[in-house]
Amino acid sequence: MILERLNSATWTKPSSSREVISTPASIVSGDVEMFVSKATAAGAQVEEVGSLDEVQNRLVQIVQEEQLQKIVITDEENLKEIDWEQLSQQTKSQVQSIAQLPGENYRSYVVEAGLGVTGCKYALAETGTVVLEHSHSNERLVSHAPDHYVCIVKRDQILKDRYVLASLFDSGLSSTAWTLVTGVSRTADVALQVVLGMHGPRKVTIFVVG
Amino acid sequence: MDLRPENFQSVAEIEVAKVAQRDFVVMVAGVFNYLCDTAMTAYGDGSAQDEARAAGAQIRTNSLNNLAELLQEFETNANRNGIQVLWAADAEEACQLVKGLVEKHQVKTISKGKSMISEEIGLNHFLEKEAGVKIYEGDLGEFIVQLRGTLPFHIVGPAINMTVQEIAGVLQQHIDMPYTEVATEIVSYVRTYLRDKFERADMGITGVNQAIASTGSLMLVENEGNIRWVTSAPRVHVALMSIEKVCANFADAFHLLGLLTRNCTGQAITSYVSVLNGPRRAEEVDGPEAMYVVIIDNGRSIAYQDPLLKDALRCIRCGRCGIQCPIYLRIGANPYGWIYPGPIGNVIAPVIMDLDRTRDLYEACTLCGGCQSVCPSGMSHLDIMTHYRQMKVKGDDRFGGTRICIKERSGFKILARGMQNPGLYKAGVKIARRFLNQRSQDGYITQMPGPMSGWFRCRDFPEMPEKTFRQRWQDELQEEARQTADRAVAHPEAAAQNEEG
Numbered sequence: 001m002i003l004e005r006l007n008s009a010t011w012t013k014p015s016s017s018r019e020v021i022s023t024p025a026s027i028v029s030g031d032v033e034m035f036v037s038k039a040t041a042a043g044a045q046v047e048e049v050g051s052l053d054e055v056q057n058r059l060v061q062i063v064q065e066e067q068l069q070k071i072v073i074t075d076e077e078n079l080k081e082i083d084w085e086q087l088s089q090q091t092k093s094q095v096q097s098i099a100q101l102p103g104e105n106y107r108s109y110v111v112e113a114g115l116g117v118t119g120c121k122y123a124l125a126e127t128g129t130v131v132l133e134h135s136h137s138n139e140r141l142v143s144h145a146p147d148h149y150v151c152i153v154k155r156d157q158i159l160k161d162r163y164v165l166a167s168l169f170d171s172g173l174s175s176t177a178w179t180l181v182t183g184v185s186r187t188a189d190v191a192l193q194v195v196l197g198m199h200g201p202r203k204v205t206i207f208v209v210g
Numbered sequence: 211m212d213l214r215p216e217n218f219q220s221v222a223e224i225e226v227a228k229v230a231q232r233d234f235v236v237m238v239a240g241v242f243n244y245l246c247d248t249a250m251t252a253y254g255d256g257s258a259q260d261e262a263r264a265a266g267a268q269i270r271t272n273s274l275n276n277l278a279e280l281l282q283e284f285e286t287n288a289n290r291n292g293i294q295v296l297w298a299a300d301a302e303e304a305c306q307l308v309k310g311l312v313e314k315h316q317v318k319t320i321s322k323g324k325s326m327i328s329e330e331i332g333l334n335h336f337l338e339k340e341a342g343v344k345i346y347e348g349d350l351g352e353f354i355v356q357l358r359g360t361l362p363f364h365i366v367g368p369a370i371n372m373t374v375q376e377i378a379g380v381l382q383q384h385i386d387m388p389y390t391e392v393a394t395e396i397v398s399y400v401r402t403y404l405r406d407k408f409e410r411a412d413m414g415i416t417g418v419n420q421a422i423a424s425t426g427s428l429m430l431v432e433n434e435g436n437i438r439w440v441t442s443a444p445r446v447h448v449a450l451m452s453i454e455k456v457c458a459n460f461a462d463a464f465h466l467l468g469l470l471t472r473n474c475t476g477q478a479i480t481s482y483v484s485v486l487n488g489p490r491r492a493e494e495v496d497g498p499e500a501m502y503v504v505i506i507d508n509g510r511s512i513a514y515q516d517p518l519l520k521d522a523l524r525c526i527r528c529g530r531c532g533i534q535c536p537i538y539l540r541i542g543a544n545p546y547g548w549i550y551p552g553p554i555g556n557v558i559a560p561v562i563m564d565l566d567r568t569r570d571l572y573e574a575c576t577l578c579g580g581c582q583s584v585c586p587s588g589m590s591h592l593d594i595m596t597h598y599r600q601m602k603v604k605g606d607d608r609f610g611g612t613r614i615c616i617k618e619r620s621g622f623k624i625l626a627r628g629m630q631n632p633g634l635y636k637a638g639v640k641i642a643r644r645f646l647n648q649r650s651q652d653g654y655i656t657q658m659p660g661p662m663s664g665w666f667r668c669r670d671f672p673e674m675p676e677k678t679f680r681q682r683w684q685d686e687l688q689e690e691a692r693q694t695a696d697r698a699v700a701h702p703e704a705a706a707q708n709e710e711g
Contacts, residue, residue, distance in 0.1 A: 001297075002297055002299060002511050003278045003281065003326040003454065003514070004506075005511040005514070006277050006278035006453070006514055006516070007278045009514055009515050009520070010515070011381070011515075011516075011517035011520070029554060030562070036253055036644070038478075038545075040251050042241075042481070044431045063222075081660065087614075097660065097696050098495075103495050106495045107409070107443075107495070107584075111405075112424070113410060118230050126478070127478045127479040129479060130320070134494075134496070134497070135491075135494065136491070136493040136494045136495070137551050139494065139495055139496045140438065140442040140496035140497060141496050142386075143440075144435060144439070144442065158665050160225050162464040162479070163461065163464060164459045165464065165500070166460040166463070166464040167460075167461065169425070169427075169485070170424060170425075170459045170460045170461060172330075172425070172584075173425050173427060173485070173487050175338070176291075176486070176487050176489065176490055176491060176494065176497055177439065177441075177484065177485065177486050177487060178228065178484070178485040179482060179483070179485070180479065180482065180483035180484075180485075181481070181482060182479050182480065182481055182482075182483075183481055184481065185396060185434055185435040185481055185482070186433050187350050187351075187433065187434050187480055188350075188367070188370055188475075189350040189351035189354070189367060189370070190350070190374060190377055190393040190396050190397065191330075191372070191373060191377070191393065192241065192367075192370065192373045193374075193393040195393050195394050195397040196436055196438075197347065197397070197401070198350060198397055198433070198434035198439070199401060199405070199408070199435035199436045199439055199512060200434070200435030200438065200481070201405065208586060
């Protein structure tokens with residue numbers, strides 16, 4: 001009925017029914033420096049490091065400084081290069097990969113975890129955004145439920161801007177969900193005062209590796 | 211106050227007197243206009259910004275020109291992804307469909323992401339009453355107005371008109387928050403309170419910013435993170451979208467996203483953009499087991515028949531028009547009596563309600579064009595609102611517009627006739643002057659009996675001068691001729707030289 005009514009509109013439609021939009025040329029040139037600058041402006045703490053070993057060392061410091069008890073990590077390839085067992089022993093914290101958590105235990109663990117660590121599929125220099133492809137290897141709440149979220153980005157994952165990402169998405173999506181995360185969860189609903197950490201992580205740290 | 215569009219005038223009289231609220235809203239609008247203007251400079255100079263807006267307008271034109279085709283394509287691809295697509299002709303059917311899903315999945319509690327379409331169809335009230343479920347709004351502003359039981363003040367900042375003290379009072383009263391005026395403490399308390407609801411909710415309900423036809427995906431935009439919870443934790447996700455929220459592909463969707471966020475909160479992008487392609491797979495834990503999209507018409511397909519009114523469906527809900535509107539900034543949201551205040555309410559409400567009920571909305575517009583000048587989707591607010599006025603005068607069966615009464619029609623006919631005939635016009639002015647000036651006090655006419663009383667209720671009219679412009683012009687010419695003649699008599703040689711020169 002609804003479609004019939006839409007189809008019955010008598011006004012003249014243009015002959016080119018699916019004209020391709022020419023979106024404006026890329027707004028900003030993308031590079032690591034820009035990514036760092038934009039992500040920082042959005043409220044993330046961004047650190048450029050040479051290797052995953054350095055990431056591990058920094059994570060140890062973070063866990064000790066914040067006295068974190070529980071850490072949840074995704075089951076992504078680049079995270080497997082970090083020695084989580086060693087980190088756990090050094091910090092006396094519990095580290096669980098979502099691959100080791102049975103479904104019934106996953107949710108309670110992830111909401112109790114103080115730190116969630118993931119990799120990413122892409123990043124966007126234009127806005128300082130990390131692009132997460134969710135699957136059983138990167139469950140959605142690992143990057144959202146803990147108070148502190150750490151994302152590990154490789155330099156070659158940084159794309160220029162959203163239009164590049166759009167062309168990748170338009171060529172096909174196989175995962176059930178993607179999230180573009182830019183900085184920290186925020187609200188200005190209380191008399192226009194910007195407060196970070198509304199429903200998502202209160203703190204976001206991004207390590208740019210390479 | 212009974213907040214309905216029919217009560218626009220009486221509520222506006224109350225609201226316009228709230229000076230503190232008005233000053234605050236004007237200040238907020240100034241801040242957001244600055245943020246949005248600054249964010250738009252990312253596209254480049256003024257002409258580059260115009261190009262970006264023009265591209266956005268073209269995307270919306272394409273979507274509307276191919277609406278049925280895109281919706282069908284979206285449905286096909288969404289089904290392929292495992293999303294069930296349901297169609298609702300009106301608010302009642304949409305509510306019944308969601309109620310059916312609540313019963314089917316034995317839902318007790320619902321968490322919600324901010325969704326204007328759910329407000330439009332009155333879903334919360336319906337489900338709580340008819341299905342006995344408990345609903346928690348996840349967006350802080352929406353949560354506050356839900357507890358308070360009022361309309362959202364702005365489509366982006368529902369509680370932006372409330373002071374910290376008012377917000378603290380509402381939260382103290384309804385969810386036992388220890389009274390505090392510190393924003394971080396308020397946010398922290400609500401975060402903890404709602405997180406428990408997010409974790410336990412059986413069903414999540416959201417709106418949709420864009421449905422992408424080519425992949426059957428949904429794009430949802432937010433800053434707080436409530437939508438991520440609502441689409442990740444519950445067993446069932448129901449996304450509500452009106453028929454116009456579809457675009458061809460991600461290239462279109464991402465361009466509109468940039469325009470939306472820059473004109474909404476002045477951000478290049480919001481904290482979170484979720485792209486959802488279907489329910490969770492067997493090996494996944496987060497995400498819903500079942501996912502539904504309810505596509506809601508609610509009067510829009512009738513507007514779509516009209517070549518001009520279909521443009522009312524261009525809106526991408528950035529809310530920028532509101533903070534440009536001199537009327538909205540002075541009277542706030544309440545007089546509009548519905549969930550879409552300001553210019554977008556003036557444009558959308560007559561389509562969904564009717565021309566008679568919403569008459570004061572589209573007639574209160576001054577046609578200054580502020581809204582139209584910043585609209586990133588190319589909407590012609592002024593054409594649409596003047597079209598509504600024409601429809602109202604002539605009467606319109608489709609949108610419930612009652613033709614104006616025979617007295618008013620006759621009056622306008624006489625006026626039109628008089629203005630086309632100089633003789634009649636002059637005679638009419640003479641009569642009108644005598645009639646109007648009888649009621650003048652201190653040079654102004656402030657009230658008038660009979661059918662003109664409404665017009666003078668909120669306007670003063672300067673008394674009509676004794677002479678019309680044409681008479682004064684004639685007098686000026688005669689005076690000039692007389693002075694020239696006098697000079698010729700007094701200085702005949704100079705006058706002769708002038709004539710020779």
